[in-house]
Structure formats: structure tokens, C-alpha cells
Amino acid sequence: MEPGSCPGSTVSEGSDELLSEAPESDVPLGTWAQDEVFRHSDILEVISYHIGDPLASPSAFSARQDLFCAALTCRGFLAPCMDILWRDLDSLLPVLRLLPDFTYVDGSYVRYLLPTPSTSLKRCRQILLGTVQVDDWLRLDTYARRVRSLAMGYDSSFISPQVFIRLLKLRSNPLLPALAQLRISTSSFTDAQSSFLLPAPALTSVEIDIGTESAGVPTLLLTLSQEQPLISHLSLRGAGKLPSSMFAPSCAFISHMKHISSLHLSFSVPSIFNSLMPVLEMVSLIDLSLDLRGCTIECVMPYFVFPPLPGAIAPVRRIKKLRVEGEGPIILHLTKRLGVIPSLTVLEVIVHSDRTVLFPLKIGTFFHNIMLWILLLAKSIRSLRIHNDSAIHASESSAVFLNPNLIDLEHLEFTNFPISAEDEDIEAFTLSSPSLIDLFLPGGGQKLPSPAVLRYLSENCPKLEHLQIHLNMTFVPKLPESYCYSHLLKNLTIGSYDFEATIDNLIAISSYLHRLFPHLRTVQQDDAYDIEQWGHVDLLLRAFQSVRKDTYACLGLT
Template sequence: MSTSSSTPISRVVFESPSLSVDILSQSSSPSSFGNSNQSPIDSDSLSTTSSQNDIFSPNLSVMNPVFTTGILREIFKNFEPVFSTRYPNFPLASHDLHDCRCLFSAALTCKTFLDPALDSLWFYLDSMLPLFRLFPSPKLMNGKYVVHGNIQVEDVERVSRYARRVKILLFHASEIRPTQHLYLQLSQLIPAPLFPSLCRLESPTVQKVPDVIDGILIALSPALRVLTFNSFTVAEDALIGAFISSLAVKTTSNLTHLVLYGHVSTDTLLHIFEFENLQSLELALLQDVAANVFTLLDKLENLSNLIIDVQRCSVIPSRVSLPITPRRSRYSFPPSPTLKRLKKLHVSGKPVDIVLVLSGTRPSHLQSFSLECYHDTSYAICSTTIIRCLEGYVFRSHPSLYTLNFTHHPPLTSKCHFSLTDLPNITSLCSLENFSLETSLFSANIEKLEEFVSAWPNLKVLILPLFWSDVPTLTFLATLRTFCPCLQEVHLPLIPEVPTLLPANIPAYHPLKKLFVTPIETGQEATFENQLRVSQFITQLFPDAAVDLRRTSNSTSTGFWEKVQATVKLCQEVRKRTIAFSVNHHKGIAR
């Protein structure tokens, strides 16, 4: 088979007594058709010639036992996009051009490679046009694709052959898109859903694709697991709510991950609770919502990941009377629901709203709790809110809590410092592995901090604010070395106080790998002797720790710390070479 190099292959049709299959391809991935205005270029149907028999050998009419299904899956999964449907937040990525060409060539090699190669090639689509352009007479009218003439059964089978392979679909506001009537035609011609294997659906924006949203619902199946809608306004919220409500009935509540980044209303929130198998829920940019709505989270018994952003809305504290419909008649508002399977919780917003959102949730087995406070009220209110939120969740989940993150965003005009004394007693978190505290105004109490870290023997990551009123010295590193034997990463500011004595009687090796320092200059003379003593102090405590500088707009001169950073690398290199020489020397003696 020969094809002119100047003409990109759009669709090649192979017809033989034993095989009739269409292979859609182009100079790039199938998704590239979404931005193309050209009609498909059909090559002439190829008869059963000697060249075709070379490609599809009669000896391979039955799958070669050497290439089992498992082996083929391992081979062709290397050509699939780099994301996984199990991680819905992972960014989408199209096929690489080289991968598409390899898959197309593999599909033409033999019957054994045909299906797995096409499965990988059609794994992901960022446009519906590659499918609709398979129809015999697609045309553009007013910027939308329509099909003129009658659609035959053969045409529908051709489209279905590829649509059943699609696992991830991204639809966006492209200039060219199918009409809603085309979806209706397919629903009448195809008894089963167009996308029986589709497990992830995402829309970056809803503003220009309302007709696509209405049409795509017909093509979905119960296989859908992940749904994401980004950037929708108040006017489009009703469309999203109707879509979610219909989807809950159509897919029999099999959805496990739902992401809504837009102006979500109370009515739309009520539809979400229809998905009883939901495991991950992310809500951002909510409209004003009644606080008692969040008590319905208890209906989601399988929920393990919850992210709520109420930064730009107001949570109504009173119990608002919600409209009752036949679908909502079974809803009740339990006084204290428990999310027993909730493992990860992240809430951001104003302190008062955060308290109202969390007031009805009582998770007992949290593993990760993140709180992000934005406030335009007094510091005292913020401090009280923080203590209330943290105390309840810490004391309820202290046996299982592994990660605790707190971020405080004070008003620009505020001069109050956040202090460790504003935190509740979190020393009971004996299983804590990750602790992060970030704020722009921080009043440090070294003794209080030492009390905290001494109670966390399993701590692996410690992130502290950039600027303190009382910046710790190198001595604090020795405290971390003593009480946190599992520590692997530290972020904190340090004063390069030159130690008078280097640490002695150091216990076993410490695994710290990353030491992020906010440089604080105190006028220390940057002599080589001072640099060497500071570097030796760090390397003796943490032999393999890489020192990195956290530069900020308010950072002072970093000349001394930059030289310390270079000296630490030099000391570590000398140590490695010394150990290697000693090992080789003893091996030589043993011989």
C-alpha cells in the first residue's frame, strides 16, 4: 500500500472477505479534527491484493497465542496518555504525534495488533468531530456540523466501532461542533449509548456549549465515573443542575468523582446527593447557600474526599426552608451526621462560614484535614474560629490524622500576628506525619514549637511560615534531629548563627533530604570559617540534606546563605568520596 506523502491520511478503508474495518487517522491524533475545517479525504477502497495480504496475513486470522491479551495490554498501554482515570484532577493531555503514528502503523501490521492499537488511539478525545466526520456526508452550516441525507446502518456501526473505545472525553467551546439534532439521530439509530465505555467527562467551560451538554447526556452510559464542570456562571447553574439530576437517573448513581467549579446553587447541591456512591466531591465558587444543606453530606456514605470553597459566598446560618418536590421528599436534616469513610477534608473561606459548613459534619476517621481562612473581620474572631474548628476535628480524629494543614490569610491592613498559642493542643496527634502552617504574620514561641514536634515522632514533612517575629537559630535543627527521626522535609526561616560547638555524640543516621530555608541576614561576617562551621553543623545533623533557599519579595540579602548552600554541597561530596574510598580500601585488604 502506498500513499502520497503530501496528502495526510484521513480515513483508510480495508475491505476483504475476512475483515472490514475503518481506521481513522491523520497527521496527528484524532482530537486534531476538532480544529480542522477540511472534509475527510477518503482513499479508494482497496481490493484484496497481494500487498494487502502481506499486511493482513491469512495465517493471523486467529490471534497468535504468543500475544495474549495481557501481553498486548502491557505493550500498548505505553502509547496511552499519561493520565489515569483513577486520578480525576490530573491534567488532560493529548496523544503525542509520534505515538499516534506508531499506533496507526501498529494497527495496520496484523489483525492481532488491530484492536489494542485502536483502543489506545481512541482512548481520549478532546472533540466529537472525529466521530461525526465518519458519516458519509458531513457538512458545515452556521459553524455547526450536520449530516445531509439518510444515515445508514453501516454508517452507525462504523461510528459505534470507534465510540465504544473512548474512555475520556473533553468537550469545550470550539468554533465548530455537532448540532443537538445529530445526537438525537444517534439515540434513535443506536439502541445502546454511543459511549458505553466512557468513564470520564470534562468541560473546561460551559458558557458556549449548552447544546453540547444537552446532547451528550443521551450518549452516556452507567460506566461514567468522573464528571467535571469548570467555569460556569449563575445563569448556567440551572443547566448544570438539570444535567446532574438527569444523569443521576440515567447512570443509576454510579458516579464516584464530581468536580463543580462554578456558581453552584442550593438546588444543584440537592441533586448531588442523589449519587450515593460518590467518593470524591469538589465544590468551589458557590452561591449563597443554606448551612443546613451541608448536613445532607451524611447521605454520601462512601465519600472519602471532600473539598469545599466558600470564599466568595455567604453561608446562611438559619435553617432555610427548602422547596419540597417528590425527589426531595425523602431528604432530612440530621442534627449531627457522621462521615465515617471521609479521609480527606479541605475547607476554605471566611471563618464564620467555615464554622457553619463544618457544624453539621462529624467525621471520625480523618487522615488529612486542611483549613484555609480568609477573613475581613477582627483577628479575635478568626482566632476563635480556628480553635473551634481544629479542636473538634483533632480530638475526634487524633488516632488516624496523618496530615494537618492550616493557611491563614489576614487582611492587608491587619498588624496582628498569628501565634502558636492560637492553636489548640495538638500534641495528641501521635500519628501526625505532615504539618503545615502558613501565614504572613507569625509570632513564634520556640518552646511551644519544641513541645509540638517532640510529640510527633512520625513527622515527615514540617512546613512553617516564611517570616517570624522570633526567628529560630541553628539550635532548633538539633531539636528536630532529636525528636523527629523520620523527618524528610523542612521549611523554615533560620538565622545563620555560627555555633561555638559542633554537635557531638550524634545518634544514628537521619533521613532528612530537603531543607528549605528562608534566608535571614543578621550582619554576620561572611568569612570562610563561619560558612564552614555552619555547613559542618548542618551536614553533621543531616548528612544528605539538600539546602534550598526560599526566596520571597521581602527577603533580605542571601549572600551568606548562598555560600553556605554551596559549602554544604561540597562537604557532602567530600563525605561521599571518603566513604567510597574507605569501602574500596577495605575490599582491597580483604582480597
């Protein structure tokens, strides 16, 4: 398929007639049973969604082809299938190709040419020739009004700026009136494109990928603050860094967007962190993501003053979701000041380090200290995720001992560092965190719990749906006396290094899981070991569930 093209361009060429010539039947409405289906647009939307589901097709392109074929069948499926086909675009070319005379400079339209040593970039840029009539605008609006998400890909740089300048003179109303999400890159996005796409009355989310070319970021943010005051989500990501001359005005423009509730700044700003004060003081901001790599403690701590100075108010006090990543020392100092965020419910910590950075503590002790400060200062947390992205291997560190006491905790995830716990530790943990829904615990510690802890999780955490845990499989405990029918655990991921896969052990652990978690859907391994053994457990579990259902059906029970 040509770069920048998508099934939307094919649809636009062959489906205009469908809007006026969709198949109609001479049979009166109500004669056929399916006529009742066509009366309900929500049912048609569900059917169309499953037709275009990429997971149910060999590829995403095949799923879009199926949607296009469904749109050709009858008038009922035309609108919902077209809505899905045009909902998400990774290029603006399908929309622009709806206009007449949108062609190459050399007149070649059938193939999209990339610049090579023999073909210059100027020849490959697409321009707009001729005139645009009223019918042409109606044709474009028929499809453009369906676009909800747009990602300005690399091919946008091959569209001549003259196209957007020309269209700005011909059209005053928004090109994409229903556009809600916009993803752009500073390497290929131009002022002409921003002037053409904005304002978009429905736009609420903007993601900006900052590359090597970052000079246009302040101008773009100024345009967004003036034209799109209702934006609620703004993300600035990428490997590029803004110099201080650009970062300070950029933060000032962001602070003018009074409705922003979610802000992600995932690029490093080493020495100019103080420019963030106007942003952090925004009343509407409740979701904050910061990349603190390269920052100093002195730059960050004024925003997380604890205990508060007399009369001072921490600017981050309203934050409910916080995601921070940085080197170990600054992360440790930050967790010591979580008390200034009384309403914090979601916390994600990503720790970076390498052998060139002097690490103050062993990795295990370091994460243990982080947990202690979180327990002490952030008891309102419902979701906690800590990820070790350092270059120091987990085997070189001591283990983290699990000891949380968060009553309202619903999601707990540790990644890439060892957890050491015995059965008593897990039992105490389940008693103190009864609201758990997701629990992800890695292995690698000196001590691993036995399968008996699954019973503690079944009895003490009735809401648990997703579980990942490493167990010592040297023995299998006795079966529970009865089923725990109320438990709704769906997915179980187990890691083990000592599972002796005899037929008795396989049947015993399968029956044990069946009693504790009757509604379990999948059982899988967490590492490269014991893949075949846990595959057998999953099959046996399915067999136990099938026998139980058949038995209950014969008895007339549910």
C-alpha cells in the same frame, strides 16, 4: 493549531493503515534483543509514558508529536502510544471528526472558523451529513474506546445539536465506553450532549463548572442519578449560584447517587443550606468540600451539633475528609464542633475576610484559637492545612504560636500567616508528632527558630520527606558526630533574612545539612531573599554527597 483540535485528529487521519500494515520483520522472533521487550506490554507502556512526558519536552504539543512518531515505528508501540494520545481529550471534536461528512455547513473542513461579524455562528456550527457505515463505526470505536477523560471545552457550543440527535438515532451503544472522568460547563453543555454521552458504563467522576447559565444543572444531575448510579466523585464548582428553586431538587438528585464518596460543592449558597440534609446523610459520603461564604451560622450549625442532643446524630459523623472555606466567624464556630466527626483524618480550612467584614479577633489570635479547638476535638487528624485568604495582611496581626499535639499527624501546612516559635517549641512539636511526612511552616513571626531545630526534626521525625521552614541564620550550630543515614528528607525549603553568605558559613550549613539529611535532593529558598546564597548551598551539598558516594565506593560499602 486549530481550536478544538489535538494530535488525536491527526492520528486518526494517518494511522488507520497502521492497524493493519504495521512494519513486520522477516527475521524470526527472538533473533533481535529488542524482541524480548516487545513481549512485555508493561515495558512498552512505561517507555511510551516517558516519550509522551510533557516535562521532558519543550511543550505538551511536542510530546504528543513524539508519541505519534513512536506509534509509526512498529506494531509494538502502536497500541500503547495510541492509548496515551487518546486517553485525555479537551474536546469531543477529534472523535466526531472520525465520522464521514462531518463538515461545516458551507463545506469548509480544512480550517476551524470562529464566529466574526462577517461569519455567523450558524455557518460555523458543524453538522453530520451522509450515512455512517459499519466500517465507519469500527474506525470510530478503535479510537473512542481509548478515551478515559473528557473535558467539554468552549468549542462544544459550536457543534450543532443536530449532530448528537442524529447520532442518537444511528447508535445505541455508548460512544465512549471507557470514559471515567467527565468535566463539563453549564455554559456550553446541552441536553443533547448529555443524552449522547450518557450512559458511560465506566464513568466514576464528574466535575460541573457552574457559570452564568445554571438552568440545566438539575436536569443534568437527574440524568446522572438515573444513568450513572456508580459515580463516586461529584464536584460542582464555579462562580455561579443556584437559586433555591434549583438547589433543593439538585440536592435531592445527588442523594439518589448511593455510591458517592467524594462531594465538592465549591460555590456559594447564602440562605438555602438546609437543603443539604439529604446529601449529608448519605452513608457512602466520606469526602466533603463546602464553600460557606455568604452563609449564616444559623444555617450551618444544625449539621454540626455539639454536644449532640439526646437521641440526635450529626449527619456529618461519617466524614473522613473535610474542606471548608468561608468568613472567619463561621469557620471559628465550625471548628468548635469538630467533635461530631470522630473519624475525621483530613482537614483543610480556608479563611476569607476583608476590611468590610467585622473580624472578631486579631488574625493571629483567631488562628491560634482554631488550632486549640482542633487539638481538643479532632485528635484523629492525619493531615491539616490552614490557609489565610483574607485581605488583612499578616504583618497587621499577632503571630500564631505553634503548639500541636497530634501523634498521628502526617501532613501539616500553614499558609499566609505568621508562625512564631523558638527552638524549644519546635523540639516539643517534633516529639509530639513523630509521624510527620510533610511540614510547611511560614515565617513572619516575631520569633524564628535557629538551624538547630533541623537536628530535632532529623532525630524525632524519621519519616519527614518535605520541609519548609523559616530560620534565624545568625549562627550555624556544630556538626553532628555521625550521619543520620535512615532519614529520607527529599526537599528542603528555607526562608531567611539574615544569612551572611561568607564562604565559611556556606560550607558550614552545607556540611550540617549533609550530616542530618544525607539523601536530600533539593535545597531552595522560600522567598525573594538569599536566592543566590541558597543556590550555592545546594551546589555544595551535591559536592558533599558525591564525595561521600565515591569514598564509600572505594571502600566497597553502600
